[in-house]
Every structure is written in C-alpha cells, then in structure tokens.
Amino acid sequence: MRTADPGAFVGRAPELSELSRSLVSGVPVVVSGLGGVGKTALARRAAAAALDAGAFTRVLFVDLHGYAPGGGVRAADLFAPLLRVLGLPHGDIPAERSEQASVYPDYLHHLAGTGERVLLVLDNAASRDQVRDVLPPPPHQAVITSRDTLFVDGAARVPLPVLPLADAHAVLGEHPDLADVALACGRLPLALRVAAALLDADPDLTPAALAAELRAAPTSALTYGDLDVGTVFATAHRGLLARGQDTAAQLLVDLAHAPGDSHGLGAAAALLGCAPPAAVHVLRALEQAHLAQKAAGRWSLHDLVRRYFTEHSPEDPDATARLLHHYGQELFERTGQLQTASAEALSWFDAEAPTLVAVFRRAAALGSPDFPAAALGMGQFFYLRHLPDERVELLRAAVAATEDPVVRATLRVDLGNALLDAREHHAAAEEFRAVLAHLPDDPHAPHWERMAWSGLVTATTRAGDADGAAHARAGLAAHAERAAEVSGDDVLTMSRQAMALLDTGEHTAAETLLLRVLAEQAGPTWSRAVTLLTLSTCRQLRGDHAAATTTAEEGLAIARALGDDKLTGRLLVNLALSATLEQRWSRADALRAEVRAILDRADDSPDLDEVRAALAGVDELRARR
Template sequence: MSDQDTELAEPGPVSNRITGGVFTGPVIQGRNVQVILPAEVTPAMTGMPAPAAVFTGRDDQVETLLKALAPGAESGAVLVSAVAGMAGIGKTELVLQTAYRALRATIWLPGGVLFVDLFGYDPDRRLTAADALLGWLQAIGIPGEQIPTAEQDRSRLWRSVLTAYVQQGRRLLLVIDNAADTAQVAPLLPADPSIPVLVTSRHTLDIDARQHNLGVLGTGAAIRLITEVVALRRGDASRLREPDQQQAMTELGGLCAGLPLALRIVAALLADRPQPASLAALLRDARHRLGRLARRETSGEIAVRAAFDLSYRHLTRGQARLFRLLPVNPGPDISTTAAARLADLPSGEAIVLLQDLHRAHLIEEPATDRWRMHDLILLYANSQPPKARDEADIGRRRLFTYYQDTAAAANTHLNPITTTDIANFATRDHALAWLDSEHTNLIAVCTTAPQHRLPESSIDLALTLGRFLELRRYFGDWITISNIAIEIYQQIGMESAKGTALINLGNALRGVHQLEKAIAAHTEAVDIFQQLGNRHYEGDALNSLGATLTVARQFQRAIPAHTKAVAIYRQLGDRYGESRALNNLGSALQQGRQFDKAVTAHTQAVAICRQLGHPHGESRALNNLGLALREVRQFDKAVAAHTQAVDIYRQLGDRHGEGRALDHLGSALAGAGQFKKALTAHTEAVDIFQQLGDRHYESHALTNSGATLDEARQFQEAISAHSRALAIYRQLGDRHSEGTALINLGNALRQVRQFDKALTTHTQAVAVYRQLGDHHGEGRALNNLGATLADASQSEKAIIAHIQAADIFHHLSDRHGEGQALGNLGLALVEVRRYEEARDHWGRAARAFADSGDVASVSSICRLLAELPPMTDDG
C-alpha cells in the first residue's frame, strides 16, 4: 500500500506532519496534525481472543450490534455501542461473536479490529486509558519510543491515526472490553464518527453510546448451550437429549438462572460426568451452589463466585452494606421505600445507592421504583459476612415492621368499620395499589417470620390481609397464612386468637370450595368461643359458618346459624354486627327460596346501616335486597335498590363496589325488560373491572351481560360474552366458575341450534364438576345437558341425563333442583310417548316445587299434566 498524506481539517496556523510512523512530543502539541502511515500496515487483529465455538440465544442482539457497524450507519446514529450487564452474563462473548461475524461476512472493516481488555474490575491487572493507548499505537506500527507519555497526548495522536486510517480506506472496529468507568473509556474513543466501537462493562457508563443491557438466557437457550458445549467436548451429547433427562436439564438451567458463565461451568462438569440428575441434586442446596459452580481449567479456575467478587470489591462501603442487606427482603423484589427502611436510610440516600447498584448491574429494576437481584447474585450477597453485629436481624425487624404498619394502614381503606388512614394512603385505590405491589412480599414475610423468631409479624399480617386476599381472590395465600397463625396461636396457648384465625381459614377454604374443611374450621371456632364465653366472637363465627353452609346449600343449617348470630349481636347491642348477620341471613333465605323473608332481612339490614351512618354496609345490604326483590319479580324496586347502591359507592369512591352494583343493576333492568339500559350497566361494570385489573369480576360481569343478551334474544352477542367469560376463568384457573360459564355458553349455543357445540360444552361442564367433586354443579350441568339432548332429538340420552340430575338433587335434599330435573325428565319422556312415566315424574316435580315454595312452577307442572292424554283403563 503506498504512502498517502492525510490533512486533518482543523482551523489554525500551526500544521505538523507525521511520516513513516515517526512521532515526537512537540508534534502532538500542534493544532493541525498531519499523519502519514507506514507503507505496510497489516489489518489490526492484535490481541482479540477467539470466540467460543458454541454460542446460543443471542442472535437478535448480534444482529442489532451488526447494524451499527455498517458503513453509513453513522448518519444520525450513534456508532458507539455499550453492552452492559452483570458478571458472567456473556458481554465479552457477544461482542467477540459480533466482531468476528462482521469480519467474516462483510467488507465493512478492511482495517480489521483492535481489541483491548481493560480488566476494569481486577485491581491487579487493571489498565489505565494511557496503557491501552500505548498498546494500540504500538499495535498499528508506531514505534514505542516515539509515543507520547501523557494520556491526553496519546489520545490526540490516537484519534489522528484513526482518522488517517479511515481516509486511506482502512476503516476498523474498536472493541473495548471490561471497562469499569468512563475514565477508562473516553480517551480511547475516536473523533471520526465513521469508526464503530463496541464497549463492555458491568456498569452503565456515562458515555455517548447506544446502550444494550444484556439479560439472562431463556430456558431453551440455556439447555441448548449446555448440550452443545458437552457435545463439543465429548463428541456426543445424546445422553443429555434423552426424554428421561429433560427434567434434570431444565432444573440445571433454572439453578444457573440463565447465567451463561454458570451454564458453561455446568456444561464442563457434565462433559466430565454426564449425569444431569446427580449434578442438579448437588447444586440444589442453595448454601453451597456458588461454591460448586466452579471448575479447574488449564487456564485457571473458572468460578461464578470469583466473577462476582470482582464486582463486589468495586463497591463503596455504603453500596456494599445495602447490597448485603437487600437479600433480607423475603420476596422477589423490593421498593425504594422498603429498601430505605431496611437500611435505615433517608429515601433520597437509598435511591442513590440503589441506582449505583443498578448501574453496576448487581440489581435489576423490573418495574419503576422496584428492585430485584438475579438468583445467583442473591446467593452471593447472602453469603457476604456482615460488617456489623446483627446487621441482617436488625434490618429484618425494621423491614417487617414497615410491612406490618403499612399493610394495617392500607387495610383501613378496605375495612368499613375502621377509621380510614389518610396519612399513608389518600384513597382506597392508593391503598389497593400498594397492597397489589407488595402482595408477594407480604405473604413471604408471613411464611418466613417464624423462622427468624418474629412470629408477631406472621400473626399481624395474617389478621390484616384477609380482606385484601378475599377481594383479590388469593385464597391459596389466605389459607397458607391462616394455618401459620393457627399453629403459632396453638403453640402459645392463645385460644381466642386461634378461633379468629380459624374463622379466616374457613372463609379462605370457602373461596376455593373446600366446603367440608371450611365448615369444620368454622364449627371449631364456634366451639372455642362458646367455651370461652366470648359472645361477640361466637356471633362472628356463627355468621361465617352460616355463609359457608349457604354456599354448600345446607340452608336448613345456615338459616339457624345466622338467626342465632343476629340474636347474639342484638343482645350485645352490636348494631353493625346485627346488620351483617341479617344481610347473610337474607342471602341464605333467598337461596333457600324463602324470598319474602329474605326481603325482610335485607330491608332491616339497610335500615340499621342508615341509622348508624354506615354507607358501605348500607350499599352492600341494598345490593342484596335488590337480588331478593328480583326473585319476587319486583323489578322496579330492585332497580331502585341497586341504583342507590351505585350512587353510594360512587360517593365513597369505591370503584370495585360501584362495578358490582352496576352489574346487579343491569340484571334487574333486564328483568324489567329494559335491555338497552341493562347492557349499558353491564358494559360499565366490565369496563370498571378491566380498569381495576380484576379479571374475576370482569368475567362475572361478562357472564351477567351474556345472560341479559340471552333474555334479549341477542344470542350471537350472548355467545361472545359467555366465551370471553369462559376464557378468563380458564386463565385464572377458577374451575367452579369455568363450569358455570360452560353451562351458560352451552345454553346460548342451544338457542341458535348449534347442538353439536352445545352438547360438547355441556359435557365439558359435567366433567369439570365431577373432577371437582361438586355434586350440585354436576346436577345443574346434567340437567342442561339433558335439555340440549332433547332439543337435538336425542330423547333417550336426555332421559338418562335428567334421571342422573334428579338423583343428585334428591341426595342433596335440593328440592327445587330436583323439581327442575324431574320437570325436564317428563318433557323428554313425552317426546318418546312414554306418557304414564311422564305423568309420574311430573307429579313428583310438583311436590318438589311445592316443598321449595315455588308456586309458579307448581302451576306450570299442573298445566303440563292437564295436557297429557288421558290414562288408559289398565293404567
């Protein structure tokens, strides 16, 4: 290549000329530097390590980085790409793969690649920018004795040389690896905007660069990495691909938490001994996992802990203290406020330290103002010895106290009988938002507090969180923490508190339809309070027992339980307790088809709450009153009751209550034949629950909307609503509600004569309830299946389904359900001209309806009987 003169067009009177690669100190001080490169300079490949033969899961990132290397990419783009991430995440490997791919596949870099490892986190090998510049200048042919001593002078010379390279058609790529801070990198960056640069660091550096934060590998990529490395080392990895090894391979990927360094160590260990299950068992113990994620290679030991050590040593005292304390939080992430309480720091100081750790990629920010650690870094932080005695224990107590106090403040916005805490939370929505964000942490505190000798944290939160967990339908969590509280109370002999925890446990079990266990828990609570002579809590336990018995459709037991609770509260002068018991009594009476009595009970509950000035209780009682009024077909009064409930909830700012009341209002309006207004109310309810993120009540509102559309004979729209509700229930894993949605959808499909789909849907509903052991649901599903079979002219199958349904309801002592099944059975028998059997079953149906107090249904059966052909002489 011939010599070329390159003029750097900087203004000024001084011009210096450099030829043949000979440079002197005084030259560097000139304003204009003219560089003449040596006659022969080979492409710059000095010092770049070879890329790994196995590389998976990063193709998208490579493509992104490659685009920034293309000539012309500098137009309006930043050509410096900074790849940041935690130790062992694969930053160096990513840029090496990108650099080699660019060299092999393109002609973008005729000057080659210059690589430098700055060892920014290794105090023994760390390079200064001046050291790096010296190495690079020598690498491109500048004699060492002619290279300036001062860093600034080396940087100016370096930029002049790079510009000369570009102008002579020798564009190259700079790879700057393992930079710890901006000071190490800034002097190495070119002035010429056409020269691309790849920088890696464990920190997010303050340089003019496009940032690329590297995350962990997904499960599939992690398993491929392990398998392919083993295949390369052993020549065969078929053992790892066998089906019986997949569970262990998946577990290994999880134990490494997707960290490439850990995955490569695991692969090396498997190459020595390909026993995934044994290795997984070895790594399963969190106490020793980091120590076992190490392997001796010819180049030295490769270990995850050693990589983390270098990052930890880079921290200031304050950063290191917070880093050690963060694992004290038992949940998956922590808020800035909670971290400040944990470390006993002002919020402003805490956020600075958290941001420092985030820039160092020792913590992640999964959401605004929330922080978490990678699993292996969490283990590493947990293993660091404290600098002060009881550092973790004292921090844990501060943190748990913060969670307890704040949860109690939030609960005041959910509990209608407490004074609302506005110091912590201005509104109910703010309180719910905090509870939602801290839900997992709060449950983790409950479950871990006893092992840290802080049982009071479990007890307090178990009692505080019940209303929130019920509202959000986190019944599994509620069961867990209630059992923990019961065990603690049992150990310390606090029978009264144990009884309260049993009430909570029963309520939670009711939410997941474990009704026998729920009834047992509530019954035990009643017995405890009776033995203690605690009448008030006895009333609470009876009220909860009655509610569970109502769900179990044991109305003959539920009604007396609520009636006794009402009497207790009246004797005690507890008017609000009386209103709650009346409200529940009304619901039991309504579902037991004693509608007039139900209306009376709910009306009394409304009156008491109004006298007490208790709007939450009033609105709840109004909603239940409206439901009872609908059953006696007093739709105008039902609409008025639900409308009042909507108004109260709106005045209270209770969006959730407003949504429920609107949904009930829609059903009452549909009963009154005002379908347009009804659908508007249902739609408003759906919108509210969507905004609140409450999927369960959203699907409930969709179900009621579908029912209204059925009544309005808008069957296609009804099918759509029921299908949406079904999809949500399945996503939520709510099998009982899924069964109801299947029945509703099947009935809508039946109306448009899509019998095959309807039969499939009803058959699925039967299967769901059988799997759940819900006999009442099974009876309902069989009854609807039978009706659909009859419409599809499959009368014999319909008869079998209705007989099965009638038998189930008979054994459950559900006379009304039995009457419905027997009535449908009679219709199916008539279709096959089995009139005498139909007459017999309709007679039984009439008696069942009479026993349940359903006079209208008795009349309907009598009309059917009258239309039958007369009995024959031998009949």
C-alpha cells in the same frame, strides 16, 4: 453427556443489530451488563462481523482487567503498546507518556489517510478514566465492555440482559431436559458454560440430575476449572466497597436476604432505615453496577446473585425487622382501600402479592407481631382474586402465630370460610366449632358466633353430616333469638339484628334495620355491596321484586367496580331470580348467561360454588315456568 459447543455464539440478534448500527454511525459503543452475561463474546462477534463486512481494516482487542485487584490497566500505559501494534516504528515512540498521548491520535489520523480504519475493543473497563484518552478519532471506532454503566461522552449504550430461555437452552444443546439446566443457571452465559463443562466431564451425569443439583447446591457448585460464577459476584461487591459505595454494598446483601423476588422503593428504604429519596440514589448505584434490575417501579436481583449473597453474607436482623414492619403497615393502610372500588389498591396488591406471600411466611417463622392482623387484609385480597388455597395457607399460619383471642377468633372465622371455598368441608367445620368453643369476651363475640354457626351449617351440609347440620341449624336459630333481643344503634349491632330477623322470617323488621345500616355506610364499599345484596334478598322474600331489582343493581355496580366475581355473581343471580318471578324471560335469560360467563372464566374455582348453587336454583325455577 455431550453438550453443544458452549463457546459457540447463540442469539443476541437485537443487541448485535444495535451494536452494528452504532458502529456504522461512527460513535463509540459501551456494552454493559452483569459479570458473566457475555459482553466480551458479543463485542468479539460484532467486531468480526464488521471486519468481514469491510467496515474496518483491522481490529485490536485490549483486556483492561478493570475489575482485577489494583484497578487494572491505566490508559497512560496503553499508548506505547497500541502504537507498536498499529505499526509505528519502535524508535518513533516517545519515552514520555505525555508525548505518547500526543503521538497516538496523530498516528491514527495518519493511518486514516492511508485508508486504514481501526476498530479498538476495550474489554473489562471499570471506569471512564481507563478508556477516555485512548478512544480513537474518526473514522476509527471503539467498543467498550463493562460491568458498570459507563457514561462515555458521545457513546451509544447497549445493555446486555441474560439470554432468553430458548437461546440459553440452545447454548447447551437440544435435549429437552437441558431447558431445566438453563433455568437453574439463571440463563447466565458463564453459568451455562460451567454446566456444559460439568455435563461433558461426567458421562453419567444427566441434565435432570444436574438441574436438581444446581437448584439445591450452593452457588459454589457453579465452578469448573477457571470458570467460577461466584468470583464474578464477589468482585462486583468489592468494587462497590472500593468506590466508597458501602451503603449500596449493604443494600445488595439486604435485598438478597429479603423475602420475595422484587421490592418497591418503600421496602428498600425500610431495609436501609432511611427516607425513600435517599434510597433512590443507593438503588441507582446497584442498577448502574448491573447488580439490581428495575422494572415497573420494582427492583430485583438475578437469582444467582441473590443466592450467592444469601450464602456468603450474614443477614442483618434489624433490616429484616424493618422490612416486615414496613409491609405490615403498608398492608394495614391498603386493606381499607379494598373495601372501596379502588383500582389502585387492587393494582398494588396484584403487584405485591408474590412478595407479600414470602413476607408473611418469613414473618410467621420469626413470630412478627405485625403478621396476624395484617393477614386479614391479605386474606381479603386472595378472596377477591379467587385464590382459596393461598388464603387457607396464609390464615392457618396466622392463627398459629397469634395468642390474642380476639384476633384468633376473627382469623378462624375467615379461615373457616376460606376452607369452604377450598372445598375442605370437614376442616372448615372444625374451625367453626373452635370459634364457638373459644368465643372471647368481646363486643364482637355475637357477630363471630353467628358467622360460626352459619358457616357450620354450610360445612356440615356440604360434608353430608346430617346430624351435624341439624345441630348447627338449631344453634343458629337459638343465636338468632338471642340476637333479636339485643338493642343498639351501631352498624355491627344493627347488621347482626337484621340477619337474625331474616333467619327467623321477620322480613319487614329486617328491612328496616338494613336501611338504617345503609344510611351509615357511605361510599361504594364492599360492606355496602354486601348489605345491598342482603336487602335485595329481604325484599324478594317480601315479594317486592321491583325494589329488590333496584337494590341489587346498585350493589352490582359496586361489585363490578371492585372486581369481585363472587359478589357480582350473587347479585346477578338475585336479579335473574326477580326477573324470573316477574316473568321477564329475556331479561332473566340474559342475566343467567352473564352469570355463566363469570363461572366459565373462573374455570371451576371452588370460590364460586355458592354462585353455582344459586344459579342452579334459578335455572330449575326457569325450567318449571
């Protein structure tokens, strides 16, 4: 198909405006960005506009070839050619370069006196040394383009990112499928030019087919004639090595192979095997070469850069192992904070979640020993954020990856609950049965047994398996009788006893144990909020609605601080039930409305089915009264 003119200049209004303002202010401008991002085109466009506006009488364009083998054109070699182009007679140009360097600014001052104003565009500069001595004196001006962040004295800097999607699409044309091609090209202008050339050369090639090809093919497919995206990236890597930045060159490769699209300072330090302060300097080298971008304290590579170095440079397995261990340790430390009202922990998980999912997939594939136990913390985060499908995928991989019977039992209980949240009731029942069939010899086994029987009751009931539900209820009752006979003062044992007593209708004894559990649970933790929910239910069953309300309100404050909608909804339903039973109708209706608002925000999330069912029961009771 015929595309739009790929050489046409599209977009860049903010950068053009900034460049124009700098030219008017009389300071040189450095335009920097990733190779192929369109620096030269921007400089040419700005120079033409300035010439048309009468800001300059002429524009000189010099390609310094700074990234070519050998280092490109030296400043000392530019004086004679520039003087000739500026109009100095050949016989007046000294033979010695040092004398040419003296004549050059003098002649520019002479031209200024005659009303001339020259704009010098120095393209593809690799270092300050290439441009420093040829910068023209005022009122003349210079625009410098570079793939590196050059710090030229007194110069304004205009960093150039990839194109916005709308502009990248417009570069290719109006066909709607061309937006997918633009995305596959990473919105990089050089890659867009290659894609346009490929489409123009093959009338049978559709935009959809090309987009699919570019996503599946190696980056070497982004080549047409002398347009080659890979060469630009390879040149950038050689540049790091030529400047003695070998560690930065290695980190570039390590980041390309690292699972996930962005990483924090700690992850970069783990890849390098160094302390975070040392890693900062290496990351800055990649930033200044526009090979890595920093945003919100995280570093990422352009997608095409990442793919290129993944394809062309081998992975360092030691670096990857260090990275996986780093995330495993970090996750272990942060998981404990999820039990408390820690906004910092939730913020960390929110920022890291996409990367952590990729890390877990790589860890599972490699059989990393840090993976299964760490999956419990990530599963808890997915629960708090109502992402049941992600939680199921993660926990299934973790179950498959561990041989430890204790870890497997814990993971399987969590997986069963996650499958319930995802409405996969038959699969949930199978997981709970697997827990019961393979209970390990461990002090926690009674806890897992109760969780498995309780989960199996829910799973079989929701699946419509009446016989299975009856069997599960009988199993739960038998377990409750055994658990009621267990003695002990630790929190886990007391919690198990209390739940067993509730299951058998011994509410007063259950309340006594729950109060002992609360005495051991310091701070606004998730576990304390769950205990308060259970105690509130216990007090409702005893008919003490005032105490049930006070208990639920304490738990509600913790649940809200944690951002746990499911736990918040359960506690609000408990409060609404107490208010209904006490005939405080306005209070009950307000609480029910608050629960509905949570359910509406959740957009039919299966994670809140338990809250929906509980609210339906309160609604029915309210209607009868």
